[in-house]
Amino acid sequence: MTTTRRLNPEKLLLSKWTAAAPRDKEKHFLVVALGRLAPDGPVETVTLEAVYTRRQRTVPWQALRDDEQWRQGWK
Numbered sequence: 001m002t003t004t005r006r007l008n009p010e011k012l013l014l015s016k017w018t019a020a021a022p023r024d025k026e027k028h029f030l031v032v033a034l035g036r037l038a039p040d041g042p043v044e045t046v047t048l049e050a051v052y053t054r055r056q057r058t059v060p061w062q063a064l065r066d067d068e069q070w071r072q073g074w075k
Contacts, residue, residue, distance in 0.1 A: 007065055009042070009061045014030060016072075016073050017031070017048065017064060018074055018075045019071075021069070024053065026052060028074045029049060031047070034061075045061060
């Protein structure tokens with residue numbers, strides 16, 4: 001069952017996340033950027049950087065609310 005957690009997208013910068021299903025040794029991530037369509041607009045996406053490989057991926061910030069994909073913190 002998918003549960004959703006309440007998140008404030010404005011406070012996601014530099015937050016830590018753990019992938020529920022790690023791939024290519026990429027388990028722990030840090031939010032390194034917030035994506036907006038306009039400078040003062042709402043947050044649309046977040047850029048996650050893998051701690052181990054430094055690869056980055058951009059996802060909609062709402063994806064972090066899904067417990068089947070992401071866990072808050074490094075676990």
